[in-house]
Amino acid sequence: MKAVLKYLKEYKWLLIFGPFFKLVEAVLELFLPYFMSLAVDHGVLKGDKAYVIKMGVTMLITATIGIVSALICQYTASIVSQGFGTKLRNAMFDKIMSFSNTEIDDFGTTSLVNRLTSDVNQLQTAVAMLIRLVIRAPFLCIGGVVMAVSLDIKLSVVLMVVLPMFIIVLAVTMIKTVPLYKKVQQKLDQIALVVRENLAGVRVIRAFSKVSYEEEKFKNSNEEYAKTAIRVGRISSVLNPLTSLIMNFAICAILWIGGVRVDSGSMSVGSVIAFINYVTQILAALIIVSNLVVLYTKAFASLGRVAKVLNTEVSIKEGEGAKEVESAYAVEFEDVTFYYEGSKEPALSNINLKVKKGETVGIIGGTGSGKSTLVQLIPRFYDATSGKVKVNGLDVKEYKGKDLIHSIGMVPQKCVLFTGSILENLRWGDLEAKEEQVKKAAKIAQAGEFIEKMPEQYHTMLTQGGTNVSGGQRQRLTIARALVKEPDILILDDSFNALDFVTDANLRKALHENLNGLTTFIISQRASTIKNSDQIVVLHDGEMVGIGKHDDLMKDCEVYREICLSQEREEGGEA
8 A cells, every 4th residue: 555655745735735625625615605694684685785785795705715726736636636646656667667577477467457547547546536535525524514503503413413414325325336337347348358369369259150159258248347337326226215215305304404493593594594504504414425435345356456556566586787707508407397377286397408509409399298398598587487598608686687688589470560661660679770880680581672672671560469460570670679789698489370371481591691609599490491590399287398400300319300390291281
Protein backbone atom coordinates (compact mmCIF):
# COMPACT_ATOMS: atom_id res chain seq x y z
CA MET A 1 0.00 0.00 0.00
CA LYS A 2 2.83 2.39 0.86
CA ALA A 3 4.32 1.73 -2.57
CA VAL A 4 1.19 3.28 -4.13
CA LEU A 5 0.33 6.02 -1.64
CA LYS A 6 3.83 7.51 -1.72
CA TYR A 7 2.91 9.08 -5.07
CA LEU A 8 0.48 11.32 -3.19
CA LYS A 9 3.20 12.76 -0.94
CA GLU A 10 4.13 15.67 -3.18
CA TYR A 11 0.44 16.67 -3.23
CA LYS A 12 0.05 16.67 0.56
CA TRP A 13 -0.71 20.41 0.72
CA LEU A 14 -3.27 20.15 -2.07
CA LEU A 15 -4.80 17.19 -0.22
CA ILE A 16 -5.39 19.60 2.68
CA PHE A 17 -6.18 22.64 0.56
CA GLY A 18 -8.86 20.94 -1.60
CA PRO A 19 -10.93 19.34 1.19
CA PHE A 20 -10.71 22.59 3.19
CA PHE A 21 -12.56 24.48 0.45
CA LYS A 22 -15.04 21.65 0.13
CA LEU A 23 -15.63 21.92 3.87
CA VAL A 24 -16.19 25.67 3.47
CA GLU A 25 -18.81 24.91 0.81
CA ALA A 26 -20.51 22.37 3.11
CA VAL A 27 -20.60 24.82 6.04
CA LEU A 28 -22.12 27.53 3.86
CA GLU A 29 -24.63 25.01 2.48
CA LEU A 30 -25.79 24.30 6.03
CA PHE A 31 -26.44 27.99 6.62
CA LEU A 32 -28.71 28.43 3.58
CA PRO A 33 -31.80 26.71 5.11
CA TYR A 34 -31.28 28.79 8.28
CA PHE A 35 -31.16 32.02 6.25
CA MET A 36 -34.31 30.86 4.41
CA SER A 37 -36.15 30.38 7.70
CA LEU A 38 -35.20 33.90 8.78
CA ALA A 39 -36.38 35.34 5.45
CA VAL A 40 -39.75 33.59 5.83
CA ASP A 41 -40.33 34.30 9.52
CA HIS A 42 -39.04 37.88 9.69
CA GLY A 43 -39.58 39.03 6.14
CA VAL A 44 -42.33 37.24 4.21
CA LEU A 45 -44.76 36.70 7.11
CA LYS A 46 -44.29 40.27 8.37
CA GLY A 47 -44.34 41.84 4.91
CA ASP A 48 -40.85 43.30 5.38
CA LYS A 49 -39.53 43.49 1.80
CA ALA A 50 -36.26 45.11 2.84
CA TYR A 51 -35.49 42.19 5.16
CA VAL A 52 -36.39 39.68 2.44
CA ILE A 53 -34.02 41.47 0.00
CA LYS A 54 -31.31 41.62 2.68
CA MET A 55 -31.56 37.88 3.36
CA GLY A 56 -31.79 37.18 -0.38
CA VAL A 57 -28.51 39.04 -0.96
CA THR A 58 -26.94 37.21 2.00
CA MET A 59 -28.01 33.85 0.56
CA LEU A 60 -26.71 34.86 -2.89
CA ILE A 61 -23.31 35.83 -1.48
CA THR A 62 -23.21 32.61 0.58
CA ALA A 63 -24.08 30.51 -2.48
CA THR A 64 -21.51 32.36 -4.63
CA ILE A 65 -18.73 31.79 -2.10
CA GLY A 66 -19.82 28.16 -1.90
CA ILE A 67 -19.66 27.76 -5.69
CA VAL A 68 -16.21 29.36 -5.86
CA SER A 69 -15.02 27.08 -3.05
CA ALA A 70 -16.42 24.05 -4.87
CA LEU A 71 -14.69 25.06 -8.12
CA ILE A 72 -11.36 25.46 -6.30
CA CYS A 73 -11.84 22.04 -4.76
CA GLN A 74 -12.75 20.48 -8.12
CA TYR A 75 -9.67 22.02 -9.76
CA THR A 76 -7.47 20.77 -6.92
CA ALA A 77 -8.99 17.29 -7.18
CA SER A 78 -8.23 17.22 -10.92
CA ILE A 79 -4.60 18.25 -10.41
CA VAL A 80 -4.01 15.71 -7.64
CA SER A 81 -5.86 12.75 -9.21
CA GLN A 82 -4.41 13.23 -12.70
CA GLY A 83 -0.91 13.88 -11.37
CA PHE A 84 -1.14 10.86 -9.08
CA GLY A 85 -2.42 8.64 -11.89
CA THR A 86 0.28 9.80 -14.31
CA LYS A 87 3.11 9.19 -11.83
CA LEU A 88 1.66 5.85 -10.79
CA ARG A 89 1.36 4.66 -14.40
CA ASN A 90 4.93 5.76 -15.12
CA ALA A 91 6.18 3.96 -12.01
CA MET A 92 4.25 0.79 -12.91
CA PHE A 93 5.49 0.88 -16.50
CA ASP A 94 9.10 1.30 -15.33
CA LYS A 95 8.63 -1.56 -12.89
CA ILE A 96 7.09 -3.83 -15.52
CA MET A 97 9.90 -3.05 -17.95
CA SER A 98 12.40 -4.11 -15.26
CA PHE A 99 10.68 -7.50 -14.87
CA SER A 100 12.44 -10.56 -16.11
CA ASN A 101 10.49 -13.09 -18.15
CA THR A 102 9.79 -14.94 -14.89
CA GLU A 103 7.72 -12.07 -13.44
CA ILE A 104 5.97 -11.40 -16.74
CA ASP A 105 5.06 -15.09 -17.02
CA ASP A 106 3.76 -15.00 -13.44
CA PHE A 107 1.41 -12.02 -13.90
CA GLY A 108 0.46 -12.55 -17.53
CA THR A 109 0.41 -9.84 -20.19
CA THR A 110 -3.36 -9.22 -20.08
CA SER A 111 -3.34 -8.86 -16.30
CA LEU A 112 -0.49 -6.33 -16.41
CA VAL A 113 -2.31 -4.28 -19.05
CA ASN A 114 -5.49 -4.23 -16.92
CA ARG A 115 -3.55 -3.22 -13.79
CA LEU A 116 -1.78 -0.44 -15.67
CA THR A 117 -5.01 0.96 -17.13
CA SER A 118 -8.33 0.17 -15.43
CA ASP A 119 -6.94 -0.36 -11.92
CA VAL A 120 -5.00 2.91 -11.99
CA ASN A 121 -8.10 4.68 -13.35
CA GLN A 122 -10.07 3.30 -10.41
CA LEU A 123 -7.49 4.69 -7.97
CA GLN A 124 -7.53 8.05 -9.74
CA THR A 125 -11.29 8.27 -9.26
CA ALA A 126 -10.90 7.30 -5.60
CA VAL A 127 -8.37 10.11 -5.04
CA ALA A 128 -10.64 12.64 -6.75
CA MET A 129 -13.60 11.55 -4.59
CA LEU A 130 -11.38 11.67 -1.49
CA ILE A 131 -10.90 15.39 -2.04
CA ARG A 132 -14.39 16.18 -3.30
CA LEU A 133 -16.78 14.10 -1.18
CA VAL A 134 -15.16 12.09 1.62
CA ILE A 135 -15.22 15.07 4.03
CA ARG A 136 -18.25 16.86 2.60
CA ALA A 137 -20.79 14.00 2.76
CA PRO A 138 -20.19 12.94 6.39
CA PHE A 139 -20.01 16.58 7.46
CA LEU A 140 -23.39 17.34 5.86
CA CYS A 141 -24.89 14.31 7.64
CA ILE A 142 -23.60 15.29 11.06
CA GLY A 143 -24.01 19.03 10.52
CA GLY A 144 -27.54 18.58 9.21
CA VAL A 145 -28.54 16.56 12.29
CA VAL A 146 -27.04 19.19 14.61
CA MET A 147 -28.79 22.07 12.81
CA ALA A 148 -32.11 20.17 12.69
CA VAL A 149 -31.99 19.37 16.42
CA SER A 150 -31.09 22.97 17.22
CA LEU A 151 -34.20 24.13 15.36
CA ASP A 152 -36.64 21.87 17.21
CA ILE A 153 -35.85 18.90 19.44
CA LYS A 154 -39.37 17.43 19.35
CA LEU A 155 -39.55 17.51 15.57
CA SER A 156 -36.15 15.77 15.51
CA VAL A 157 -37.91 12.59 16.64
CA VAL A 158 -39.01 12.18 13.01
CA LEU A 159 -35.36 12.34 11.97
CA MET A 160 -34.37 9.76 14.58
CA VAL A 161 -37.03 7.38 13.18
CA VAL A 162 -36.20 7.99 9.50
CA LEU A 163 -32.40 7.81 9.72
CA PRO A 164 -32.22 4.15 10.90
CA MET A 165 -34.70 3.15 8.17
CA PHE A 166 -32.58 4.94 5.60
CA ILE A 167 -29.34 3.39 6.85
CA ILE A 168 -30.87 -0.12 6.81
CA VAL A 169 -31.95 0.31 3.17
CA LEU A 170 -28.47 1.51 2.19
CA ALA A 171 -26.72 -1.26 4.15
CA VAL A 172 -28.84 -4.05 2.64
CA THR A 173 -28.35 -2.64 -0.87
CA MET A 174 -24.58 -2.43 -0.40
CA ILE A 175 -24.30 -5.92 1.09
CA LYS A 176 -26.14 -7.31 -1.93
CA THR A 177 -24.45 -5.24 -4.64
CA VAL A 178 -20.76 -5.01 -3.63
CA PRO A 179 -20.03 -8.74 -4.28
CA LEU A 180 -22.01 -8.53 -7.52
CA TYR A 181 -19.99 -5.51 -8.66
CA LYS A 182 -16.87 -7.68 -8.35
CA LYS A 183 -18.52 -10.37 -10.47
CA VAL A 184 -19.49 -7.75 -13.05
CA GLN A 185 -15.83 -6.71 -13.30
CA GLN A 186 -14.76 -10.34 -13.68
CA LYS A 187 -17.31 -10.87 -16.45
CA LEU A 188 -16.12 -7.69 -18.14
CA ASP A 189 -12.53 -8.96 -17.94
CA GLN A 190 -13.70 -12.21 -19.56
CA ILE A 191 -15.28 -10.28 -22.44
CA ALA A 192 -12.04 -8.30 -22.86
CA LEU A 193 -10.06 -11.55 -22.95
CA VAL A 194 -12.31 -13.07 -25.62
CA VAL A 195 -12.12 -9.89 -27.73
CA ARG A 196 -8.33 -9.72 -27.33
CA GLU A 197 -7.87 -13.35 -28.38
CA ASN A 198 -10.17 -12.93 -31.38
CA LEU A 199 -8.51 -9.74 -32.63
CA ALA A 200 -5.04 -11.26 -32.22
CA GLY A 201 -6.00 -14.55 -33.87
CA VAL A 202 -8.51 -13.38 -36.45
CA ARG A 203 -6.56 -14.95 -39.35
CA VAL A 204 -6.41 -18.33 -37.61
CA ILE A 205 -10.13 -18.15 -36.77
CA ARG A 206 -11.01 -17.52 -40.40
CA ALA A 207 -8.56 -20.13 -41.66
CA PHE A 208 -10.28 -22.81 -39.55
CA SER A 209 -13.81 -21.49 -40.24
CA LYS A 210 -14.37 -20.88 -36.54
CA VAL A 211 -16.05 -17.49 -36.88
CA SER A 212 -19.45 -18.88 -35.81
CA TYR A 213 -17.87 -20.73 -32.88
CA GLU A 214 -16.10 -17.58 -31.65
CA GLU A 215 -19.25 -15.49 -32.15
CA GLU A 216 -21.13 -17.97 -29.95
CA LYS A 217 -18.32 -17.84 -27.38
CA PHE A 218 -18.47 -14.04 -27.31
CA LYS A 219 -22.27 -14.13 -27.15
CA ASN A 220 -22.16 -16.41 -24.10
CA SER A 221 -19.61 -14.21 -22.32
CA ASN A 222 -21.63 -11.12 -23.18
CA GLU A 223 -24.88 -12.68 -21.93
CA GLU A 224 -23.26 -13.74 -18.66
CA TYR A 225 -22.02 -10.19 -18.18
CA ALA A 226 -25.47 -8.81 -19.04
CA LYS A 227 -27.23 -11.14 -16.59
CA THR A 228 -24.92 -10.16 -13.74
CA ALA A 229 -25.14 -6.45 -14.61
CA ILE A 230 -28.96 -6.64 -14.81
CA ARG A 231 -29.06 -8.37 -11.43
CA VAL A 232 -26.98 -5.58 -9.90
CA GLY A 233 -29.11 -3.01 -11.71
CA ARG A 234 -32.34 -4.47 -10.32
CA ILE A 235 -31.07 -4.31 -6.76
CA SER A 236 -29.58 -0.84 -7.25
CA SER A 237 -32.76 0.38 -8.93
CA VAL A 238 -34.70 -0.29 -5.72
CA LEU A 239 -32.46 2.15 -3.83
CA ASN A 240 -33.78 5.38 -5.32
CA PRO A 241 -37.52 4.55 -4.98
CA LEU A 242 -37.07 3.35 -1.39
CA THR A 243 -34.98 6.33 -0.37
CA SER A 244 -37.45 8.67 -2.09
CA LEU A 245 -40.31 6.93 -0.27
CA ILE A 246 -38.56 7.31 3.08
CA MET A 247 -37.66 10.91 2.29
CA ASN A 248 -41.25 11.78 1.30
CA PHE A 249 -42.55 9.99 4.39
CA ALA A 250 -40.19 12.10 6.49
CA ILE A 251 -41.31 15.32 4.78
CA CYS A 252 -44.98 14.43 5.22
CA ALA A 253 -44.39 13.64 8.91
CA ILE A 254 -42.48 16.90 9.36
CA LEU A 255 -45.24 18.89 7.63
CA TRP A 256 -47.93 17.26 9.73
CA ILE A 257 -46.15 17.51 13.09
CA GLY A 258 -44.66 20.89 12.13
CA GLY A 259 -48.12 22.17 11.11
CA VAL A 260 -49.54 21.17 14.48
CA ARG A 261 -46.65 22.92 16.27
CA VAL A 262 -46.96 26.04 14.09
CA ASP A 263 -50.71 26.12 14.81
CA SER A 264 -49.99 25.91 18.54
CA GLY A 265 -47.42 28.71 18.22
CA SER A 266 -44.48 26.58 19.47
CA MET A 267 -42.70 26.60 16.08
CA SER A 268 -42.36 29.00 13.15
CA VAL A 269 -43.14 28.33 9.49
CA GLY A 270 -39.55 29.17 8.52
CA SER A 271 -38.22 26.57 10.96
CA VAL A 272 -40.40 23.87 9.36
CA ILE A 273 -39.08 24.81 5.89
CA ALA A 274 -35.48 24.78 7.18
CA PHE A 275 -36.04 21.43 8.91
CA ILE A 276 -37.27 19.88 5.63
CA ASN A 277 -34.19 21.20 3.83
CA TYR A 278 -31.88 19.73 6.47
CA VAL A 279 -33.56 16.33 6.28
CA THR A 280 -33.20 16.41 2.48
CA GLN A 281 -29.50 17.31 2.83
CA ILE A 282 -28.88 14.50 5.34
CA LEU A 283 -30.57 11.80 3.29
CA ALA A 284 -28.88 12.94 0.05
CA ALA A 285 -25.50 12.88 1.82
CA LEU A 286 -26.19 9.34 3.04
CA ILE A 287 -26.79 8.20 -0.56
CA ILE A 288 -23.43 9.72 -1.51
CA VAL A 289 -21.79 7.89 1.40
CA SER A 290 -23.22 4.58 0.18
CA ASN A 291 -21.87 5.21 -3.32
CA LEU A 292 -18.49 6.09 -1.83
CA VAL A 293 -18.42 2.77 0.03
CA VAL A 294 -18.98 0.90 -3.26
CA LEU A 295 -16.36 3.05 -4.99
CA TYR A 296 -13.74 2.48 -2.30
CA THR A 297 -14.49 -1.24 -2.18
CA LYS A 298 -13.52 -1.41 -5.85
CA ALA A 299 -10.58 0.95 -5.31
CA PHE A 300 -9.24 -1.17 -2.44
CA ALA A 301 -9.19 -4.23 -4.71
CA SER A 302 -7.38 -2.19 -7.39
CA LEU A 303 -4.96 -0.87 -4.77
CA GLY A 304 -3.95 -4.43 -3.89
CA ARG A 305 -3.46 -5.37 -7.55
CA VAL A 306 -1.33 -2.30 -8.29
CA ALA A 307 0.67 -2.64 -5.06
CA LYS A 308 1.46 -6.26 -5.92
CA VAL A 309 3.14 -5.12 -9.14
CA LEU A 310 5.12 -2.35 -7.43
CA ASN A 311 6.15 -4.57 -4.51
CA THR A 312 7.24 -7.50 -6.66
CA GLU A 313 10.91 -8.25 -6.22
CA VAL A 314 12.64 -8.53 -9.56
CA SER A 315 14.31 -11.92 -9.64
CA ILE A 316 17.20 -10.70 -11.81
CA LYS A 317 19.40 -8.20 -9.98
CA GLU A 318 21.68 -5.97 -12.03
CA GLY A 319 25.41 -6.44 -11.53
CA GLU A 320 27.85 -3.73 -10.48
CA GLY A 321 29.49 -3.64 -13.89
CA ALA A 322 31.81 -6.10 -15.53
CA LYS A 323 35.52 -5.49 -15.90
CA GLU A 324 37.21 -6.48 -19.11
CA VAL A 325 39.07 -9.80 -18.99
CA GLU A 326 40.98 -11.74 -21.58
CA SER A 327 39.01 -14.73 -22.80
CA ALA A 328 38.99 -16.75 -25.99
CA TYR A 329 35.36 -17.65 -25.42
CA ALA A 330 32.39 -15.46 -26.25
CA VAL A 331 29.91 -17.61 -24.32
CA GLU A 332 30.33 -20.39 -21.76
CA PHE A 333 27.81 -22.60 -19.98
CA GLU A 334 29.16 -24.30 -16.86
CA ASP A 335 26.93 -27.05 -15.40
CA VAL A 336 23.82 -24.99 -16.12
CA THR A 337 20.45 -26.27 -14.94
CA PHE A 338 17.26 -24.26 -15.27
CA TYR A 339 13.73 -24.72 -13.93
CA TYR A 340 10.76 -22.57 -14.94
CA GLU A 341 8.82 -21.12 -12.02
CA GLY A 342 6.57 -23.81 -10.52
CA SER A 343 7.91 -26.57 -12.74
CA LYS A 344 9.08 -29.84 -11.18
CA GLU A 345 11.08 -30.91 -14.23
CA PRO A 346 14.14 -28.95 -15.45
CA ALA A 347 13.90 -27.22 -18.82
CA LEU A 348 17.69 -27.57 -19.08
CA SER A 349 19.90 -30.00 -17.23
CA ASN A 350 23.70 -29.96 -16.74
CA ILE A 351 24.56 -27.96 -19.85
CA ASN A 352 28.28 -27.50 -20.52
CA LEU A 353 29.21 -25.53 -23.62
CA LYS A 354 32.09 -23.28 -24.73
CA VAL A 355 31.77 -21.05 -27.79
CA LYS A 356 34.85 -19.30 -29.16
CA LYS A 357 34.63 -15.75 -30.41
CA GLY A 358 33.60 -15.64 -34.06
CA GLU A 359 32.14 -19.15 -34.07
CA THR A 360 28.76 -20.05 -35.50
CA VAL A 361 26.82 -22.44 -33.28
CA GLY A 362 23.78 -24.30 -34.55
CA ILE A 363 21.22 -25.54 -32.01
CA ILE A 364 18.72 -28.23 -32.98
CA GLY A 365 16.30 -30.53 -31.21
CA GLY A 366 12.67 -31.52 -30.96
CA THR A 367 9.85 -29.29 -29.75
CA GLY A 368 10.25 -28.56 -26.03
CA SER A 369 13.87 -29.69 -25.95
CA GLY A 370 15.04 -26.36 -24.45
CA LYS A 371 16.55 -24.62 -27.50
CA SER A 372 15.01 -21.18 -26.91
CA THR A 373 15.47 -21.48 -23.15
CA LEU A 374 19.19 -22.05 -23.66
CA VAL A 375 19.81 -18.84 -25.62
CA GLN A 376 17.51 -16.77 -23.38
CA LEU A 377 19.94 -17.35 -20.52
CA ILE A 378 22.67 -15.45 -22.41
CA PRO A 379 21.01 -11.97 -22.29
CA ARG A 380 19.55 -12.84 -18.84
CA PHE A 381 15.92 -13.00 -19.83
CA TYR A 382 16.04 -15.73 -17.20
CA ASP A 383 18.75 -16.63 -14.69
CA ALA A 384 20.13 -20.14 -14.47
CA THR A 385 18.81 -22.04 -11.45
CA SER A 386 22.29 -23.45 -10.91
CA GLY A 387 25.61 -23.20 -12.70
CA LYS A 388 27.09 -20.22 -14.54
CA VAL A 389 26.54 -18.51 -17.87
CA LYS A 390 29.53 -16.40 -18.97
CA VAL A 391 29.89 -13.79 -21.70
CA ASN A 392 33.43 -12.81 -22.69
CA GLY A 393 34.78 -14.65 -19.66
CA LEU A 394 32.56 -13.01 -17.02
CA ASP A 395 29.42 -14.26 -15.31
CA VAL A 396 26.40 -12.52 -16.85
CA LYS A 397 25.29 -11.64 -13.30
CA GLU A 398 28.26 -9.27 -13.01
CA TYR A 399 27.19 -7.14 -15.96
CA LYS A 400 25.00 -4.08 -15.81
CA GLY A 401 21.85 -4.84 -17.77
CA LYS A 402 22.42 -2.27 -20.52
CA ASP A 403 26.05 -3.31 -21.04
CA LEU A 404 25.10 -6.96 -21.48
CA ILE A 405 22.14 -6.27 -23.78
CA HIS A 406 24.22 -3.81 -25.83
CA SER A 407 26.64 -6.58 -26.83
CA ILE A 408 23.90 -9.03 -27.88
CA GLY A 409 21.62 -8.90 -30.91
CA MET A 410 18.50 -10.99 -30.36
CA VAL A 411 16.01 -12.10 -32.99
CA PRO A 412 13.18 -13.90 -31.13
CA GLN A 413 10.88 -16.62 -32.47
CA LYS A 414 7.94 -14.24 -32.65
CA CYS A 415 8.65 -11.38 -35.03
CA VAL A 416 7.69 -8.19 -33.22
CA LEU A 417 7.51 -4.95 -35.18
CA PHE A 418 6.05 -1.63 -34.06
CA THR A 419 3.86 1.04 -35.60
CA GLY A 420 6.11 3.41 -37.52
CA SER A 421 8.29 3.43 -40.62
CA ILE A 422 10.60 0.58 -41.61
CA LEU A 423 13.54 2.90 -40.97
CA GLU A 424 12.32 3.67 -37.44
CA ASN A 425 11.88 -0.04 -36.73
CA LEU A 426 15.34 -0.96 -37.98
CA ARG A 427 16.92 1.84 -35.95
CA TRP A 428 15.70 0.23 -32.74
CA GLY A 429 19.07 -1.52 -32.75
CA ASP A 430 20.86 1.84 -32.84
CA LEU A 431 18.89 5.09 -32.75
CA GLU A 432 21.90 7.00 -34.12
CA ALA A 433 22.50 4.61 -37.04
CA LYS A 434 22.99 6.31 -40.40
CA GLU A 435 20.76 5.35 -43.30
CA GLU A 436 23.70 3.68 -45.11
CA GLN A 437 24.28 1.46 -42.06
CA VAL A 438 20.60 0.52 -42.00
CA LYS A 439 20.58 -0.30 -45.73
CA LYS A 440 23.67 -2.48 -45.36
CA ALA A 441 22.04 -4.47 -42.54
CA ALA A 442 18.84 -4.83 -44.61
CA LYS A 443 20.86 -6.10 -47.60
CA ILE A 444 22.63 -8.72 -45.48
CA ALA A 445 19.27 -9.81 -44.02
CA GLN A 446 17.87 -10.20 -47.56
CA ALA A 447 15.34 -7.45 -46.83
CA GLY A 448 16.80 -4.66 -49.00
CA GLU A 449 15.30 -5.90 -52.26
CA PHE A 450 11.65 -6.02 -51.15
CA ILE A 451 11.98 -2.76 -49.15
CA GLU A 452 13.23 -0.86 -52.22
CA LYS A 453 10.29 -2.15 -54.27
CA MET A 454 7.87 -0.45 -51.89
CA PRO A 455 6.52 2.99 -52.94
CA GLU A 456 8.12 4.80 -49.99
CA GLN A 457 10.94 2.30 -49.51
CA TYR A 458 12.50 2.68 -46.02
CA HIS A 459 9.89 5.29 -45.09
CA THR A 460 7.02 2.86 -45.68
CA MET A 461 4.78 2.80 -42.60
CA LEU A 462 4.23 -0.49 -40.78
CA THR A 463 0.97 -1.20 -39.00
CA GLN A 464 0.89 -2.55 -35.45
CA GLY A 465 2.77 -5.84 -35.38
CA GLY A 466 3.88 -5.35 -39.00
CA THR A 467 0.74 -7.04 -40.32
CA ASN A 468 1.00 -5.23 -43.68
CA VAL A 469 4.08 -7.29 -44.65
CA SER A 470 4.40 -11.06 -44.99
CA GLY A 471 5.74 -13.41 -42.33
CA GLY A 472 9.03 -13.93 -44.19
CA GLN A 473 9.45 -10.18 -44.66
CA ARG A 474 8.81 -9.56 -40.96
CA GLN A 475 11.43 -12.16 -40.13
CA ARG A 476 14.03 -10.53 -42.35
CA LEU A 477 13.25 -7.09 -40.93
CA THR A 478 13.80 -8.31 -37.38
CA ILE A 479 17.13 -9.85 -38.42
CA ALA A 480 18.15 -6.55 -40.04
CA ARG A 481 17.15 -4.69 -36.86
CA ALA A 482 19.51 -6.89 -34.82
CA LEU A 483 22.34 -6.38 -37.35
CA VAL A 484 22.00 -2.58 -37.24
CA LYS A 485 22.99 -2.85 -33.59
CA GLU A 486 26.37 -4.30 -34.66
CA PRO A 487 26.47 -6.71 -31.69
CA ASP A 488 29.29 -8.99 -30.59
CA ILE A 489 26.89 -11.92 -30.25
CA LEU A 490 23.96 -12.57 -32.61
CA ILE A 491 21.18 -14.94 -31.53
CA LEU A 492 18.77 -16.12 -34.22
CA ASP A 493 16.01 -18.01 -32.42
CA ASP A 494 14.30 -20.05 -35.13
CA SER A 495 14.49 -16.96 -37.34
CA PHE A 496 14.63 -18.80 -40.66
CA ASN A 497 11.42 -20.85 -40.41
CA ALA A 498 9.36 -18.47 -42.58
CA LEU A 499 12.04 -18.27 -45.28
CA ASP A 500 12.21 -20.39 -48.39
CA PHE A 501 15.32 -22.55 -48.88
CA VAL A 502 16.91 -20.12 -51.37
CA THR A 503 16.49 -17.08 -49.12
CA ASP A 504 17.66 -19.16 -46.16
CA ALA A 505 20.86 -20.11 -48.00
CA ASN A 506 21.48 -16.56 -49.29
CA LEU A 507 21.02 -15.13 -45.79
CA ARG A 508 23.49 -17.58 -44.23
CA LYS A 509 25.99 -16.85 -47.01
CA ALA A 510 25.64 -13.07 -46.49
CA LEU A 511 26.10 -13.44 -42.73
CA HIS A 512 29.25 -15.50 -43.26
CA GLU A 513 30.75 -13.12 -45.83
CA ASN A 514 29.92 -9.80 -44.15
CA LEU A 515 30.03 -10.57 -40.46
CA ASN A 516 33.21 -12.54 -40.09
CA GLY A 517 34.21 -12.52 -36.41
CA LEU A 518 30.63 -12.24 -35.13
CA THR A 519 29.66 -14.99 -32.69
CA THR A 520 26.36 -16.40 -33.94
CA PHE A 521 23.81 -18.77 -32.41
CA ILE A 522 21.33 -20.22 -34.91
CA ILE A 523 18.36 -22.17 -33.60
CA SER A 524 16.57 -24.02 -36.35
CA GLN A 525 14.28 -26.95 -36.99
CA ARG A 526 16.02 -27.43 -40.35
CA ALA A 527 19.21 -29.43 -40.28
CA SER A 528 20.25 -27.81 -43.59
CA THR A 529 20.26 -24.35 -41.96
CA ILE A 530 22.84 -25.29 -39.32
CA LYS A 531 24.69 -27.98 -41.27
CA ASN A 532 27.82 -25.87 -41.85
CA SER A 533 28.08 -24.44 -38.34
CA ASP A 534 31.38 -24.59 -36.45
CA GLN A 535 29.55 -26.45 -33.68
CA ILE A 536 26.14 -28.08 -33.61
CA VAL A 537 24.44 -28.57 -30.23
CA VAL A 538 21.77 -31.27 -30.13
CA LEU A 539 19.20 -31.03 -27.32
CA HIS A 540 16.69 -33.63 -26.20
CA ASP A 541 14.36 -33.15 -23.19
CA GLY A 542 16.58 -30.37 -21.82
CA GLU A 543 19.79 -32.39 -22.04
CA MET A 544 22.67 -31.91 -24.44
CA VAL A 545 22.89 -35.28 -26.20
CA GLY A 546 25.39 -34.26 -28.85
CA ILE A 547 27.90 -31.58 -29.84
CA GLY A 548 30.21 -31.38 -32.82
CA LYS A 549 30.22 -30.92 -36.57
CA HIS A 550 27.61 -32.32 -38.92
CA ASP A 551 29.59 -35.35 -40.16
CA ASP A 552 30.65 -36.39 -36.65
CA LEU A 553 27.11 -36.10 -35.29
CA MET A 554 25.72 -38.15 -38.16
CA LYS A 555 28.00 -40.95 -36.98
CA ASP A 556 27.82 -40.57 -33.20
CA CYS A 557 24.46 -38.87 -32.31
CA GLU A 558 21.34 -40.92 -32.89
CA VAL A 559 18.94 -38.00 -32.21
CA TYR A 560 20.69 -35.76 -34.76
CA ARG A 561 20.86 -38.56 -37.32
CA GLU A 562 17.13 -39.25 -36.98
CA ILE A 563 16.31 -35.56 -37.44
CA CYS A 564 18.44 -35.31 -40.58
CA LEU A 565 17.19 -38.53 -42.12
CA SER A 566 13.52 -37.72 -41.42
CA GLN A 567 13.92 -34.31 -43.09
CA GLU A 568 15.67 -35.85 -46.07
CA ARG A 569 12.76 -38.30 -46.47
CA GLU A 570 10.21 -35.46 -46.25
CA GLU A 571 12.07 -33.41 -48.85
CA GLY A 572 12.37 -36.47 -51.06
CA GLY A 573 8.63 -37.15 -50.65
CA GLU A 574 7.74 -33.61 -51.61
CA ALA A 575 9.92 -33.84 -54.67
